[in-house]
Amino acid sequence: AQSVAQPEDQVNVAEGNPLTVKCTYSVSGNPYLFWYVQYPNRGLQFLLKYITGDNLVKGSYGFEAEFNKSQTSFHLKKPSALVSDSALYFCAVRDWRFGNEKLTFGTGTRLTIIP
Amino acid sequence: NAGVTQTPKFRVLKTGQSMTLLCAQDMNHEYMYWYRQDPGMGLRLIHYSVGEGTTAKGEVPDGYNVSRLKKQNFLLGLESAAPSQTSVYFCASNEQGYSNQPQHFGDGTRLSIL
Numbered sequence: 393a394q395s396v397a398q399p400e401d402q403v404n405v406a407e408g409n410p411l412t413v414k415c416t417y418s419v420s421g422n423p424y425l426f427w428y429v430q431y432p433n434r435g436l437q438f439l440l441k442y443i444t445g446d447n448l449v450k451g452s453y454g455f456e457a458e459f460n461k462s463q464t465s466f467h468l469k470k471p472s473a474l475v476s477d478s479a480l481y482f483c484a485v486r487d488w489r490f491g492n493e494k495l496t497f498g499t500g501t502r503l504t505i506i507p
Numbered sequence: 508n509a510g511v512t513q514t515p516k517f518r519v520l521k522t523g524q525s526m527t528l529l530c531a532q533d534m535n536h537e538y539m540y541w542y543r544q545d546p547g548m549g550l551r552l553i554h555y556s557v558g559e560g561t562t563a564k565g566e567v568p569d570g571y572n573v574s575r576l577k578k579q580n581f582l583l584g585l586e587s588a589a590p591s592q593t594s595v596y597f598c599a600s601n602e603q604g605y606s607n608q609p610q611h612f613g614d615g616t617r618l619s620i621l
Contacts, residue, residue: 435612
Protein backbone atom coordinates (compact mmCIF):
# COMPACT_ATOMS: atom_id res chain seq x y z
CA ALA A 393 0.00 0.00 0.00
CA GLN A 394 1.07 3.55 -0.62
CA SER A 395 1.81 5.65 2.44
CA VAL A 396 3.70 8.68 3.65
CA ALA A 397 4.98 9.52 7.10
CA GLN A 398 5.66 12.92 8.60
CA PRO A 399 7.73 12.22 11.70
CA GLU A 400 7.40 15.68 13.25
CA ASP A 401 4.08 17.05 14.45
CA GLN A 402 5.58 20.47 15.09
CA VAL A 403 8.57 22.35 13.73
CA ASN A 404 9.70 25.73 15.05
CA VAL A 405 12.14 27.87 13.08
CA ALA A 406 13.43 31.38 13.63
CA GLU A 407 12.57 33.90 10.92
CA GLY A 408 15.34 34.08 8.33
CA ASN A 409 16.70 30.63 9.10
CA PRO A 410 16.41 27.71 6.68
CA LEU A 411 13.55 25.32 7.27
CA THR A 412 12.99 21.63 6.58
CA VAL A 413 9.77 19.67 6.92
CA LYS A 414 10.35 15.94 6.67
CA CYS A 415 8.44 13.31 4.72
CA THR A 416 9.22 9.67 4.00
CA TYR A 417 7.26 7.44 1.69
CA SER A 418 6.49 3.81 1.06
CA VAL A 419 5.21 2.90 -2.39
CA SER A 420 5.22 0.10 -4.88
CA GLY A 421 6.36 1.39 -8.22
CA ASN A 422 7.32 4.94 -9.06
CA PRO A 423 6.16 7.49 -6.49
CA TYR A 424 4.11 10.54 -7.37
CA LEU A 425 4.71 12.86 -4.41
CA PHE A 426 3.10 16.16 -3.45
CA TRP A 427 3.33 18.86 -0.82
CA TYR A 428 0.31 20.90 0.22
CA VAL A 429 -0.04 23.78 2.68
CA GLN A 430 -3.07 24.64 4.79
CA TYR A 431 -3.61 28.06 6.34
CA PRO A 432 -6.12 28.51 9.19
CA ASN A 433 -9.74 27.95 8.16
CA ARG A 434 -8.75 27.27 4.56
CA GLY A 435 -8.49 24.25 2.30
CA LEU A 436 -5.24 22.70 1.18
CA GLN A 437 -3.19 24.52 -1.42
CA PHE A 438 -0.77 22.80 -3.78
CA LEU A 439 2.92 23.71 -3.30
CA LEU A 440 4.89 21.35 -5.50
CA LYS A 441 5.14 17.83 -6.87
CA TYR A 442 7.66 15.21 -7.91
CA ILE A 443 6.75 12.90 -10.76
CA THR A 444 10.03 12.23 -12.52
CA GLY A 445 13.22 14.01 -13.54
CA ASP A 446 15.32 16.28 -11.35
CA ASN A 447 15.47 15.32 -7.70
CA LEU A 448 15.21 18.96 -6.62
CA VAL A 449 11.75 20.31 -7.29
CA LYS A 450 10.87 23.99 -7.02
CA GLY A 451 7.40 25.18 -6.09
CA SER A 452 5.32 28.09 -4.91
CA TYR A 453 6.33 30.74 -2.33
CA GLY A 454 10.04 29.89 -2.60
CA PHE A 455 9.66 26.32 -1.40
CA GLU A 456 11.55 23.38 -2.83
CA ALA A 457 11.70 19.68 -2.10
CA GLU A 458 14.38 17.09 -2.53
CA PHE A 459 13.47 13.61 -3.71
CA ASN A 460 15.85 10.95 -2.38
CA LYS A 461 15.11 7.48 -3.69
CA SER A 462 17.67 5.65 -1.56
CA GLN A 463 16.30 7.18 1.64
CA THR A 464 12.68 7.15 0.39
CA SER A 465 12.32 10.76 1.45
CA PHE A 466 10.78 13.91 0.04
CA HIS A 467 11.68 16.72 2.44
CA LEU A 468 10.29 20.22 1.98
CA LYS A 469 12.79 23.05 2.29
CA LYS A 470 13.12 26.80 2.13
CA PRO A 471 16.38 28.75 2.43
CA SER A 472 14.99 31.62 4.53
CA ALA A 473 11.79 31.29 6.55
CA LEU A 474 9.13 33.98 6.71
CA VAL A 475 6.56 34.46 9.48
CA SER A 476 3.91 34.05 6.78
CA ASP A 477 5.15 30.48 6.18
CA SER A 478 3.56 29.45 9.48
CA ALA A 479 0.93 26.87 8.53
CA LEU A 480 0.11 23.17 8.45
CA TYR A 481 2.00 21.20 5.81
CA PHE A 482 0.96 17.88 4.31
CA CYS A 483 2.95 15.43 2.28
CA ALA A 484 0.93 13.17 -0.03
CA VAL A 485 1.46 10.27 -2.41
CA ARG A 486 -0.65 9.08 -5.28
CA ASP A 487 -2.51 6.02 -3.98
CA TRP A 488 -3.23 3.34 -6.52
CA ARG A 489 -5.65 1.47 -4.27
CA PHE A 490 -8.55 3.56 -5.54
CA GLY A 491 -7.53 4.04 -9.13
CA ASN A 492 -4.92 6.41 -10.35
CA GLU A 493 -6.29 9.71 -9.12
CA LYS A 494 -6.34 9.39 -5.33
CA LEU A 495 -4.03 10.84 -2.74
CA THR A 496 -2.94 9.42 0.59
CA PHE A 497 -1.90 12.14 3.01
CA GLY A 498 0.51 12.23 5.89
CA THR A 499 -0.67 13.39 9.29
CA GLY A 500 0.66 16.90 8.81
CA THR A 501 3.42 19.04 10.33
CA ARG A 502 2.65 22.35 11.94
CA LEU A 503 5.35 24.85 11.04
CA THR A 504 5.76 27.89 13.25
CA ILE A 505 8.14 30.67 12.26
CA ILE A 506 9.28 32.69 15.25
CA PRO A 507 9.87 36.40 14.63
CA ASN B 508 -12.70 32.27 -10.58
CA ALA B 509 -14.43 30.41 -7.71
CA GLY B 510 -12.72 27.00 -8.02
CA VAL B 511 -14.23 24.62 -5.46
CA THR B 512 -17.02 25.97 -3.25
CA GLN B 513 -18.42 24.19 -0.22
CA THR B 514 -21.65 24.97 1.59
CA PRO B 515 -22.34 25.36 4.42
CA LYS B 516 -19.12 26.51 6.10
CA PHE B 517 -20.27 25.59 9.60
CA ARG B 518 -23.01 23.41 11.01
CA VAL B 519 -24.02 21.98 14.35
CA LEU B 520 -26.26 18.92 14.41
CA LYS B 521 -27.80 16.76 17.06
CA THR B 522 -27.17 13.03 17.08
CA GLY B 523 -29.53 11.29 14.69
CA GLN B 524 -30.20 14.29 12.48
CA SER B 525 -29.46 14.21 8.78
CA MET B 526 -27.86 16.76 6.49
CA THR B 527 -26.25 17.20 3.10
CA LEU B 528 -22.99 18.97 2.33
CA LEU B 529 -22.71 20.51 -1.10
CA CYS B 530 -19.57 20.82 -3.20
CA ALA B 531 -19.55 22.74 -6.47
CA GLN B 532 -16.64 23.20 -8.89
CA ASP B 533 -16.47 25.41 -11.95
CA MET B 534 -13.34 23.95 -13.57
CA ASN B 535 -15.10 21.21 -15.55
CA HIS B 536 -13.21 18.55 -13.62
CA GLU B 537 -14.26 14.94 -13.95
CA TYR B 538 -12.91 13.68 -10.62
CA MET B 539 -14.29 14.82 -7.29
CA TYR B 540 -13.55 13.71 -3.73
CA TRP B 541 -14.79 14.03 -0.18
CA TYR B 542 -12.27 13.92 2.68
CA ARG B 543 -12.53 14.33 6.39
CA GLN B 544 -9.78 15.94 8.45
CA ASP B 545 -9.28 14.98 12.08
CA PRO B 546 -6.46 16.06 14.39
CA GLY B 547 -3.38 13.89 14.06
CA MET B 548 -4.88 11.82 11.25
CA GLY B 549 -4.38 13.94 8.16
CA LEU B 550 -7.04 13.71 5.48
CA ARG B 551 -8.93 10.50 4.86
CA LEU B 552 -10.90 9.76 1.71
CA ILE B 553 -14.62 9.13 2.31
CA HIS B 554 -16.04 8.75 -1.20
CA TYR B 555 -15.05 9.84 -4.65
CA SER B 556 -16.46 10.15 -8.15
CA VAL B 557 -14.76 9.71 -11.51
CA GLY B 558 -17.56 11.35 -13.47
CA GLU B 559 -21.18 12.38 -13.58
CA GLY B 560 -23.44 9.61 -12.33
CA THR B 561 -20.61 7.60 -10.73
CA THR B 562 -19.54 7.22 -7.11
CA ALA B 563 -17.20 4.90 -5.24
CA LYS B 564 -16.14 4.19 -1.68
CA GLY B 565 -12.92 5.49 -0.28
CA GLU B 566 -11.07 4.67 2.90
CA VAL B 567 -13.77 5.58 5.48
CA PRO B 568 -17.19 5.41 3.76
CA ASP B 569 -19.36 4.09 6.59
CA GLY B 570 -22.17 6.41 7.68
CA TYR B 571 -21.96 8.56 4.55
CA ASN B 572 -23.63 8.55 1.15
CA VAL B 573 -22.83 10.59 -1.94
CA SER B 574 -24.38 11.56 -5.24
CA ARG B 575 -23.04 13.11 -8.44
CA LEU B 576 -26.10 13.93 -10.51
CA LYS B 577 -24.39 16.84 -12.23
CA LYS B 578 -20.76 17.03 -13.23
CA GLN B 579 -20.13 20.21 -11.28
CA ASN B 580 -21.73 19.07 -8.02
CA PHE B 581 -20.81 16.38 -5.50
CA LEU B 582 -23.07 15.92 -2.48
CA LEU B 583 -22.14 14.25 0.78
CA GLY B 584 -24.97 13.03 2.99
CA LEU B 585 -25.15 11.99 6.61
CA GLU B 586 -28.33 10.00 7.15
CA SER B 587 -28.12 9.71 10.93
CA ALA B 588 -25.34 11.86 12.36
CA ALA B 589 -23.13 10.47 15.12
CA PRO B 590 -20.65 12.31 17.38
CA SER B 591 -17.81 10.37 15.67
CA GLN B 592 -18.63 12.30 12.50
CA THR B 593 -17.61 15.58 14.09
CA SER B 594 -14.89 16.72 11.75
CA VAL B 595 -13.85 19.15 9.06
CA TYR B 596 -14.97 17.99 5.63
CA PHE B 597 -13.12 18.93 2.46
CA CYS B 598 -14.14 18.54 -1.13
CA ALA B 599 -11.56 18.39 -3.91
CA SER B 600 -11.46 17.96 -7.66
CA ASN B 601 -9.00 17.37 -10.45
CA GLU B 602 -8.86 16.63 -14.14
CA GLN B 603 -9.49 13.17 -15.47
CA GLY B 604 -6.60 11.01 -16.47
CA TYR B 605 -3.88 13.31 -15.21
CA SER B 606 -2.58 11.56 -12.12
CA ASN B 607 0.33 13.98 -11.85
CA GLN B 608 -1.95 16.99 -11.52
CA PRO B 609 -2.76 18.52 -8.12
CA GLN B 610 -6.15 18.38 -6.53
CA HIS B 611 -8.02 21.63 -5.92
CA PHE B 612 -9.63 21.95 -2.50
CA GLY B 613 -12.55 23.89 -1.09
CA ASP B 614 -12.26 25.74 2.21
CA GLY B 615 -14.06 23.06 4.19
CA THR B 616 -17.22 22.51 6.20
CA ARG B 617 -16.81 22.40 9.96
CA LEU B 618 -19.39 19.99 11.34
CA SER B 619 -20.12 19.36 15.00
CA ILE B 620 -22.42 16.57 16.15
CA LEU B 621 -23.75 16.95 19.68
